Amino acid sequence: MIFSNNPPLSLYIHLPWCEQKCPYCDFNSHQAKGFDEQAYIRALIEDLQQDLPLIWGRPISSVFIGGGTPSLFSAEAIHQLLSDLRACLKLNPGIEITMEANPGSADESRFKGYREAGVNRLSIGIQSFDDSSLRNIGRIHDGDQSLAAFDKAQQAGFDNINLDLIYALPGQTLQQAMKDLSLAIELQPEHISLYQLTIEPNTLFYNRPPDNLADDDLSWDIQQQAQRALANAGYLQYEISAYARQGRQSRHNMNYWTFGDYLGIGAGAHGKITLGGEGRVMRRTRSRNPEAYLKLQGADRITETRELNEQDLVFEFMLNALRLVDGFDLSLFKQHCGLNTDILNPPLEKVIHMGLLERTINRLKPTALGLQFHNDLQEIFLDVDSRKISAITIDTDFFPS
Numbered sequence: 216m217i218f219s220n221n222p223p224l225s226l227y228i229h230l231p232w233c234e235q236k237c238p239y240c241d242f243n244s245h246q247a248k249g250f251d252e253q254a255y256i257r258a259l260i261e262d263l264q265q266d267l268p269l270i271w272g273r274p275i276s277s278v279f280i281g282g283g284t285p286s287l288f289s290a291e292a293i294h295q296l297l298s299d300l301r302a303c304l305k306l307n308p309g310i311e312i313t314m315e316a317n318p319g320s321a322d323e324s325r326f327k328g329y330r331e332a333g334v335n336r337l338s339i340g341i342q343s344f345d346d347s348s349l350r351n352i353g354r355i356h357d358g359d360q361s362l363a364a365f366d367k368a369q370q371a372g373f374d375n376i377n378l379d380l381i382y383a384l385p386g387q388t389l390q391q392a393m394k395d396l397s398l399a400i401e402l403q404p405e406h407i408s409l410y411q412l413t414i415e416p417n418t419l420f421y422n423r424p425p426d427n428l429a430d431d432d433l434s435w436d437i438q439q440q441a442q443r444a445l446a447n448a449g450y451l452q453y454e455i456s457a458y459a460r461q462g463r464q465s466r467h468n469m470n471y472w473t474f475g476d477y478l479g480i481g482a483g484a485h486g487k488i489t490l491g492g493e494g495r496v497m498r499r500t501r502s503r504n505p506e507a508y509l510k511l512q513g514a515d516r517i518t519e520t521r522e523l524n525e526q527d528l529v530f531e532f533m534l535n536a537l538r539l540v541d542g543f544d545l546s547l548f549k550q551h552c553g554l555n556t557d558i559l560n561p562p563l564e565k566v567i568h569m570g571l572l573e574r575t576i577n578r579l580k581p582t583a584l585g586l587q588f589h590n591d592l593q594e595i596f597l598d599v600d601s602r603k604i605s606a607i608t609i610d611t612d613f614f615p616s
């Protein structure tokens with residue numbers, strides 16, 4: 216692998232506790248039964264020290280405090296966390312610092328404290344404004360709290376807000392899904408993330424699926440109408456689930472989707488770091504269980520350090536970049552994987568032939584079909600060995616004409 220420069224570097228911080236575990240959620244989140252926020256902040260900073268020798272001199276381009284429910288942490292704790300980070304890391308001027316918040320834990324003075332601590336982008340997990348839909352997915356807030364959370368965030372001085380919505384909820388009709396979306400649009404947030412409910416292994420919904428889940432036709436209809444409504448309201452779709460007003464794309468997530476580098480600290484967090492001078496790309500993972508993470512010390516919190524090989528790099532790059540509606544420049548593949556683009560020729564031939572990807576001289580862009588079947592598209596890059604690629608088959612009868 217040959218790198219002319221290291222990619223941009225961002226920082227992800229995982230705060231793993233929630234008031235209650237949602238039945239659809241497979242994130243590393245755990246019901247809070249009383250936790251010591253000070254001890255966790257100390258552990259995070261100690262954890263960060265392990266990665267510093269790998270990134271000396273590199274500035275941080277964005278920070279994302281995710282969870283779990285980071286808004287369970289007090290404003291003082293977040294202030295402490297960000298001050299300690301500033302003491303160890305060079306943060307770019309004007310850096311985007313996002314934090315996730317749940318409507319149930321929204322409190323204006325707490326939000327003000329986060330803003331004063333330096334958080335400048337808030338991502339609120341609304342999911343729905345409809346009380347019965349919220350109950351059906353085990354949320355502990357109601358529609359009024361969803362609306363109030365946005366208001367409180369604005370009152371606290373946030374002018375860069377994302378709202379997370381989920382559609383195809385159990386029992387949800389097309390009209391209800393569109394009502395949720397139009398309520399979100401009326402609030403005029405800078406960003407909307409619109410996810411289709413997925414039933415993930417290791418969740419309560421996987422073991423006991425609700426009997427009134429949306430079928431493929433209804434999900435498709437909601438998605439199509441939602442895309443039109445968002446476009447009409449001035450939200451540009453730039454990734455499969457992400458819509459933003461002009462210039463308000465999530466810089467942090469764009470770094471993932473363009474296969475930038477990131478440090479990941481906190482329980483279960485993982486990072487990707489390019490050591491350009493050595494021609495290597497490393498992945499690091501932290502101990503997943505919050506209690507174990509707290510008890511462990513220093514390097515013992517790192518459960519895995521792994522060097523990515525060529526196949527890993529191709530697949531992981533495509534896993535991310537093929538989510539982008541405008542696709543990517545081939546030079547980005549060279550810069551962020553350190554590989555020659557020739558390695559892509561066999562799979563590219565296949566996906567272009569299947570109508571999943573378009574190629575101009577220097578650019579690759581998923582077609583509408585490719586975006587719809589992005590899992591199938593990504594799968595073709597799972598193994599760049601050309602002999603194996605010809606053996607991968609996809610049931611194209613399933614593709615709509």
Ligand SMILES: C[S@@+](CC[C@H](N)C(=O)[O-])C[C@H]1O[C@@H](n2cnc3c(N)ncnc32)[C@H](O)[C@@H]1O
Nearest residue numbers: 239240282283284315317340379410411412413
């Ligand atoms: C890390 S989660 C948590 C944010 C916050 N704790 C909350 O739930 O409000 C980020 C987002 O992923 C989405 N999400 C989580 N599980 C999902 C699933 N199974 N299907 C679709 N979207 C999901 C939700 O919209 C959620 O707000």
Ligand code: SF4
Nearest residue numbers: 233236237240244283
């Ligand atoms: S509040 Fe968010 S992170 Fe926590 S369990 Fe629910 S969806 Fe998962």
